[in-house]
Amino acid sequence: MSGLAIDKISMRFDLPDRSSVRALQDVSLDLKAGELMSVLGPSGCGKTTLLNIIAGFLAPTKGEIRLKGEKVTGPSAERGMVFQQGALFEWMNVRDNVSFGPKMKGIKSSETKEKVDHLLDIVGLQDFKEKAIYELSGGMQQRVALARCLANDPDVILMDEPLGALDALTREKMQSLVLKLWKETGKTIILITHSVEEALLLGERLIVMAPRPGRIHKEYSLPFADLGIEADLREIKKYADYAVKREEILEMIWNMEEDIMGRTEVEG
């Protein structure tokens, strides 16, 4: 009961032209506390929609989400979100961004200072605490977003392509950081990504979704995330079974994308 239950979620968007899109259909998943699950799938298969439902920004047309046995009805501090970009508050400096969550709970900044400092140390921003957001690089901004989420101590962390806008090198460093933080904090994490490599490296569990209607197509249990805590991520990419899995999933998504091209199915 301590985990996250996704129970037969269906989501249907009614469009202004009276047609509708089945963004999700009967999606069910159970996440144990402390699990790191990555989600892959072709564009438009409902990944963001699923995450928004879990976060409580959208109410599903059918089904329900339960966290620790309690039904989710709206956004709350126990489900933190890391967005792709542009979700930081640029009118606050780095420190104020990170301490935003505790401040909203009415905790004095003097009491959170130590924790915020510690988190900023972990994400490597000890020298940028008083800097303005717009003075940071894209990778630094994502680290602030991560620290901000962690400072609030949520049970579940939801990430929608958090590293999508970063260059390869920064991205790799951030991947290691995510693994490290996952290990240290033991949070439940759902990570949406477009990179098959990233999904394989970070997810101890990986689901591949299929579009129209959005549903879970295949699920994997993977060893690489655990290995990645100790080893260099680039070493892991050389493992034989990593390469096999990568090719298999790439093929799968490739076929789905092929399928989508050329036909646009919208139900009336």
Added chain:
Amino acid sequence: MGVIASLFEELLTILKTFLTAIPYLAAYIGFILVTLLIWQRVKRSFAPKRDFASLKTITFGDESAVKSNFAASVISIIAVFVSWGAFTGSSTIPSFLHMPEAFVGKTNFTYTAQSVAGIRDDASVYVIVHGAGVNVILPEVDDGQGFAKNDVMAVKAYRTKLLKWDVNDEETREIGAKIVAINGQPIAFGTDVDLGDIKVALTQKGTLNIKPDKGIQMEPIWLPAPEDVWGRLKEISTEGFKNYTLLEHLGFSLFRVVIGFIFGALVGIPLGYAMGLSDWFRGWFDPVVEFMRPVPPLALIPLVIIWAGIGEVGKTILLFLAALWIMAIAARAGVSGVRISKVHAAYSLGASKWQVMRHVILPNSLPEIFTGARVAMGVCWGTVVAAELVAAEKGAGMMIMVASKFQQTDIVILGIILIGIIGFGIDMLMRWAERVLVPWKGRG
């Protein structure tokens, strides 16, 4: 048809005026290009420094390479003042820069009159051309010989004057005498005789029209010299103008703007927020705001005068209305422009509705509000001057309006310059406030 014909005629006049301006425009552009060439020469020989911009091979079309050239600005401003001085004969610039000035002084010519009988006689005319505000006492002249008698006359510079040469002559126009030559040159109706300092023309009635040379300088009543304007500034800043000191005139205008703007912002910003946050309020006020936005505040002046008179209340209402819609629209745009991911982030960090409002929507709308405030202040400043032109007891606009009625062009020009400087100052102040208070503007 009549309308189109008159429009066409109007257009033709405009085009003609424009055509006469083209040589001056070309000369001005030529001058700019010459200074550019000189500047490039000077720069190359004095500072062959290689900054980043000079290493760029492509500068044409690269807008980031175009920055305002400070030297060009300085030269441009100096050029304005020098030409102002040159065309007004200012004592602040060396006299060789002066444009040919209007003739002032004494001159004389001779006319040859012819009687009905065909007898000719010469007489001299002494002409005194004097500046405005100078009292001339005409000297006595002897009549001379013959039936044509000598004359003396005074003419104001830039003006012309008719000479009834026959009032003291024995042979008058009434009995058939007429003028046939000036300084020996034959004259007829329609052709001027150019004597250098003055021109003499024969009118249809047979009198002489004396036209002193106008030069190409501006008459002070059109454009006073810079030092005259400066002198006026000193004068009315100590002695005042129409019962109020200069500082009071400007201060009152500024005060009205600030009060009107503050009220406009106090009402407009909450209105904009309400419109941005609630579809009911949006629907309720959209027609009002969208209707009032394109109505220029100047068009409201008559109505406001009818309703509230010409006192402070009327002016404040007008400026309030000028600022209100701009601020409401800015606040609405600021609220609607918030990225949904920021709001989502705040909620999932545990913020309540009120906290999202206070910590996300409000600060996120500030850049838009500042932009609106800058626009509103500019519009208010323009509106207050216009309103004071129409009716006021004090204020910058009233000052130039009254001065123009008394043809005190120097005060008019002074007022325009001060109004410009203050408007510019307001804008700079707003920009500075924006930089300090919303440094994240445009960098979200």
